[in-house]
Structure formats: structure tokens, C-alpha cells
Amino acid sequence: MAIEFNQDISTTKLLMAYNNNIVLLKSTSALIALTCEITLFGKVAIIYPSPSGDFFFNIKDYVTAAINTKNFADDLVTDIDSGDASTFTYDVSDGCYIANVINFKIIFKDNSYETITKSLKFLAGAEQLETYKKNEMLIADSDYLVLSPVQNRSNNTVDLKFWSGYPFEFSFYTNFPDDDFKLKNTTNALDYTFTAKGDVTALYFGDGRTDVSIEDILPLDLGLNVLRIEHDATLMDPIINLTKMDSDCGVYIKWLNKYGRWNYWLFSEQHFRNRGSRYMAELDNDNDNLEDTISPTLQIGKTTQDTLKCFYKKLDQADKTVVDGLSEAIKIMLFVGERYSRSSVNDWIEVTIKSNSFVMRKPNTKFYEMEVDFELPIRYGQQL
CATH class of the missing domain: 2.60.40.10 (Immunoglobulins)
Incomplete structure (x- = not known):
């Protein structure tokens, strides 16, 4: 018995994190599969089979949460020196690239299980x-x-x-x-x-x-x-x-x-270069007689x-x-x-x-x- 993928995902290609990355797997065992436990990016997902025994899983939501470590900010500090060629190159993988070993574990009714792993690599792109x-x-x-x-x-x-x-x-x-x-x-x-x-x-x-x-x-x-x-x-x-x-x-x-x-x-x-402006809101300030009133409203501010x-x-x-x-x-x-x-x-x-x-x-x-x-x-x- 073994785990087979009816819809697989490449372990050699660089995958795009913000596109669907779907796998469809099942066990060839005659035993009844209850759940599939998937460990990826420090999380554990538990999914259940279809009536035909297939497990459907989209990696997209998990990888996009894991890869975006900086909210896409560019915080790289450079120190370029023409006399040192090594100062022209920098590691910018963090927030842009992630690799992970994903473990698939199918658990059967008798508490036995099968596992398979896949090493995948993703780019923060689409x-x-x-x-x-x-x-x-x-x-x-x-x-x-x-x-x-x-x-x-x-x-x-x-x-x-x-x-x-x-x-x-x-x-x-x-x-x-x-x-x-x-x-x-x-x-x-x-x-x-x-x-x-x-x-x-x-x-x-x-x-x-x-x-x-x-x-x-x-x-x-x-x-x-x-x-x-x-x-x-x-x-x-x-x-x-x-x-x-x-x-x-x-x-x-x-x-x-x-x-x-x-x-x-x-x-x-x-x-x-144009500047737009608008008043934010105003407060009622009409609390005096006419002869004592300067401003019947107060402006909160301007945007x-x-x-x-x-x-x-x-x-x-x-x-x-x-x-x-x-x-x-x-x-x-x-x-x-x-x-x-x-x-x-x-x-x-x-x-x-x-x-x-x-x-x-x-x-x-x-x-x-x-x-x-x-x-x-x-x-x-x-x-x-």
C-alpha cells in the first residue's frame, strides 16, 4: 500500500505562492482512510476524504501566510564598495522566497497510517x-x-x-x-x-x-x-x-x-503636483447670542x-x-x-x-x- 497523487505538484519547479497549488491524493490501501494530517510551514492541517477516498488540499493559504514575513517592505541596507565585488550582491530571500518539506499522513480506521513527504519551493509571486x-x-x-x-x-x-x-x-x-x-x-x-x-x-x-x-x-x-x-x-x-x-x-x-x-x-x-483638501467634520458651537457669536461651528481638522x-x-x-x-x-x-x-x-x-x-x-x-x-x-x- 502507498500514497498516490492523482493531481501532483512539482518538486523541481519554482512555484508561485499566490496561485493555486492543489494536490489530490489517496491511499492505495484497502483500509478505510479517516483523515489526512498535513504538516507544513509549522502548521498542521487535518482534512477529510471525499466519498471516493480522495483528499483535496490547496497549499496556497498556508504558503502565502508563511512567505510574507515583511509585508513586502524593502528594508535592505547596502554598503557598496567598488573595491569589493562581494558588496554588490545581497541575500533578499526573506519575504520573497520560501522552501518547505511538507508531510502528508493518511490515518486509517485501525489507527495505522501512511506518510509521504514533498520538498517544495515558492516565490512570492503570481x-x-x-x-x-x-x-x-x-x-x-x-x-x-x-x-x-x-x-x-x-x-x-x-x-x-x-x-x-x-x-x-x-x-x-x-x-x-x-x-x-x-x-x-x-x-x-x-x-x-x-x-x-x-x-x-x-x-x-x-x-x-x-x-x-x-x-x-x-x-x-x-x-x-x-x-x-x-x-x-x-x-x-x-x-x-x-x-x-x-x-x-x-x-x-x-x-x-x-x-x-x-x-x-x-x-x-x-x-x-496637486493638493487636495477637505474638512474632516465640524462641531456645533452655536451657544451664544448673535452679538456674542464669532463662530457657530468648530472645525475638527482638515485632511x-x-x-x-x-x-x-x-x-x-x-x-x-x-x-x-x-x-x-x-x-x-x-x-x-x-x-x-x-x-x-x-x-x-x-x-x-x-x-x-x-x-x-x-x-x-x-x-x-x-x-x-x-x-x-x-x-x-x-x-x-
Whole structure:
């Protein structure tokens, strides 16, 4: 007798925590199965069989509770030093990645039982049905995965933009979390060897300073740089089309993408800043005769909030694939630090999007214009 899975789940692929992860199992024993006890992420779930003896279980609710250890906050403190290549990579697995051995225990009427275990690994991300059907998603069983949306009709090519003078990184998952890897710039035939720091590693290009950046050890051309990752003399799947942009003033944003890591974008300096305000409530203060009355009501306070109306005038399809992630991002951060200066976690504030409609596709259009309203935190003010 044994436990068999009529609907199984992969132990080799990187699974998305925020999609359904369903198993359907049963015992081949002739004994009557009463319950299935599932131990996962420090919890125990007890489920009961269907009339046919099958046990149905969705791991989603348990893994999403376990993986989100930081409420998606980015609290990483960097200390980049051009003289030490190890300072360009950081372990960012916590809050983004989790692995767990899940134990399934079917208990029979005579108190005997059978067990089976599965080792699973999850990313704090989600795939959509349409892109899944088109295979426009990460190669889930690859040894290296760059955690950014892939190109249209691709499963291994990502497009990124890097503005010098602003903090920037990209993150990748690897099956070799402690190994060296070579980042090859195929555009200028230069490369450099770095060390991965965890299952999910962030490779920083800079923290805003121009005198300390990845370009000190791996120069980039202005414009397109095609980057590849090499491990143990073998070229890995990801293709990274990194465009180095001219540095400029503007509204710099990062947001949590669908794979649980960050994308970055610089909107135009030509933006609007509007402030909305409204009175909160008022109290009746009409307690005197007319000649003694100054204010028949008392205002409790006022709520004020600023909105940034930002623009980007020429988005091609590759750009749009990245920036479209703003429409679904659960966390968006606005950079309030100084360009060309060393940044820290305190140089970002969380904002939200006021826009509730996004043009995802327009017929006969090669380039798109984007307009986004970012709502800043509610301003502090005096209140009764």
C-alpha cells in the first residue's frame, strides 16, 4: 500500500505562492482512510476524504501566510564598495522566497497510517492565466531566473532600464545560492565574476553615487547592453536587455512586480503636483447670542493629500511590459533622496496610484504615452 497523487505538484519547479497549488491524493490501501494530517510551514492541517477516498488540499493559504514575513517592505541596507565585488550582491530571500518539506499522513480506521513527504519551493509571486497559456512566464525549472516580467512571447528575456545617479538592482533566483557566477556583457565583450548570496540574490548596480557603481568593475555602454549569466562555464537561460539611460531629473519610482521583487522607472521631470483638501467634520458651537457669536461651528481638522501627475511620452512594447506592472503592484515607492548621492532605505516613501484605468493595448500603435497619478501619504495637520 502507498500514497498516490492523482493531481501532483512539482518538486523541481519554482512555484508561485499566490496561485493555486492543489494536490489530490489517496491511499492505495484497502483500509478505510479517516483523515489526512498535513504538516507544513509549522502548521498542521487535518482534512477529510471525499466519498471516493480522495483528499483535496490547496497549499496556497498556508504558503502565502508563511512567505510574507515583511509585508513586502524593502528594508535592505547596502554598503557598496567598488573595491569589493562581494558588496554588490545581497541575500533578499526573506519575504520573497520560501522552501518547505511538507508531510502528508493518511490515518486509517485501525489507527495505522501512511506518510509521504514533498520538498517544495515558492516565490512570492503570481502568474496570470493568459500569460501562462502563452508561456510568457519564467522557466520555472531553470537554474537561474531573473525576477522581472519577460518579453512578449518569451520565457527568458527581460528588459530593464538603468538611470545613473539613482539606486538600481535586479534580483534573480538561483539553484546555486552560494556559488560564483559570471555576468557577461555581450555588447562590449566584458564580464565580471560575482558571488550569489542566497536563493534570491539582488545584484546592485549602484546606490545613487556615480563614483561608486558596478561600472567601476563592469563597464556599460550608453544604450542597450545584452547581459548573460554564466555558471560553471555554462551559459544560463536568462537574457537581460539592459538599457543604460542618460541621467536626468524626474520622478523615480520602484514597485513590487509580479515575482515579488522590484522594478524601477524614471518619469519625466515635467510633472504636476496637486493638493487636495477637505474638512474632516465640524462641531456645533452655536451657544451664544448673535452679538456674542464669532463662530457657530468648530472645525475638527482638515485632511490634505498631494498627487503627482507623471508622464512618460515614448514607451515601446518592451518598456510597456515592465511599466504595466504598476497597475497591479501592491507596493509602490517614491524616491525622495538626492540624485548622485548615496541612498538609504529612508530615502523612499510609499505611495499609491490614483489612476484606476490603464491602456494595455492600442491598435496600430508602436509607442505609447503613459500618464499616472501617484498619491502621496496624507499630510499631517492640526486637529481638535
